[in-house]
Amino acid sequence: MCRCPPGADHGRVTEIITGLHVSLLEVLALLGAFALVAARWLPPVARPRVTIAAGAVLVLCVIVLAVVGLRWQLLPVLAGAAFALPFAVAPLLPRRTGRPARRARWWLALPGSLACAGLIASGPVAAWAFPVPVFPEPSGEFAVGTRVVQWTDPHRPETFTTDPDDRRTVVVQLWYPARKQPDGARRAQYLGRTEHEARTVSEALAGQVGLPGFLLDGVARARSRSVFDAAVEGTGGRFPVVLFSPGSGGVRTQNTAWAEDLASHGYVVAALDHPYDSAAVVLADGRTVTGETGSTGDRDEDDRLAAGWTAVRAADLGFVLGRLEGLDRGEGADPLAGRLDTGRAAVAGHSMGGAAALQAARQDRRFDAVIDLDGYPHGPASPALGRPTLALTQAITPATDPRYLPRLTEALDAATAASYRLTVPGAAHLTFMDGPLYLPPVPSIVGSLGRARSPRVVASATLAFLDATLRGRPGDLAGDLRAYGELTVHRPA
Structure with a gap:
């Protein structure tokens, strides 16, 4: 309080x-x-x-x-x-x-x-x-830095507006291994670069689910474990990259605890805001773009719209990977130049972001691994997934969309690389983001793993998969994943 x-x-x-x-x-x-x-x-x-x-x-x-x-x-x-x-x-x-x-x-x-x-x-x-969220200490050896960039794709028109000269712009937050910071270093605001941005985003998130904005005022005041613009860690070599797309109406920071833990283990995480889809995106010029996507109540129409939005997100992910490649080559004299191993890249997402990650991996061979955090696979089911895939899901119950498991199983069975579905006991849909840290601990909303354990389980399972697929770390990946839940392995024919 x-x-x-x-x-x-x-x-x-x-x-x-x-x-x-x-x-x-x-x-x-x-x-x-x-x-x-x-x-x-x-x-x-x-x-x-x-x-x-x-x-x-x-x-x-x-x-x-x-x-x-x-x-x-x-x-x-x-x-x-x-x-x-x-x-x-x-x-x-x-x-x-x-x-x-x-x-x-x-x-x-x-x-x-x-x-x-x-x-x-x-x-x-x-x-x-409704607490002020307290973020867990990252479990890796590195301190974590963060910063925000904004990139415009000159080749793609903005499909959410009627202006023919409007080009697709995305806001990206990077978390990266950083040098150890002095005690008392000011930690990054959770939901934005400034308190004003954080408050704008928190009010938009509350309004999206029909809650009064004041209920989430603690979220706007929270600070994570990373430090804005911290110096890049100097001895860790080159870092594999993980791109992340949030859920429908979600924002780039919604998986901050997860991103910080990955960065502390030597990964660079790039999380996207998708303008007109994310609840609120504050652009560099101060404009706020609010979400325009939503359910119509008609299942077939919603599926059609979701497939289109997923395609836009997948294109955003491919575009950002290209910008990260340029950033690594030294375009713009960036501190991460020469430190990004974009040849080892994973794409991840939560909910609709998970669907976008699956589509991005189908379309872009530069992605070497896929992580779907409880995301229903929207869009076309072809071509087959050609990269190792990890799908973390909540337990499938009668209340779950009956199409979810068959659709996900179809995608994993058709994959030409080994894929894994990990069902996390006690998880709910919001377990796979930061929600358990600041929402009421109601099992149907955030699961029953608890505020401290939820982010640890999701990050640990993700790290086991990334270390095996991007870093080639030897060991029994299936055995490691089974420590976190019920595992189904889908091997290519």
């Missing part, structure tokens, strides 16, 4: 109480509010000191939090304290007769005290349900 002042390490502040992700000031405000409610039930000798101390602590904490930023989860705490305050203070004030004021009968005061306590308790419950 906190907003850190500029320069503060937000992750450390919010990790003071594990699971609630609240700051020390918010803890003190919470205790002060409860103390005001409890003061009515204390012995007369202790009541004045507790009331005065609790009120003073609460007021000071609220003043400071109002300056640095007051989260909505603290509002019911303040409301409960405000209701309790008159009843806590009134018995301390002398009446005109000079006698102390009398307290209300206990059976009259009890319902009010319980109501105030319940109101105050709803604050930490809300903080638990």
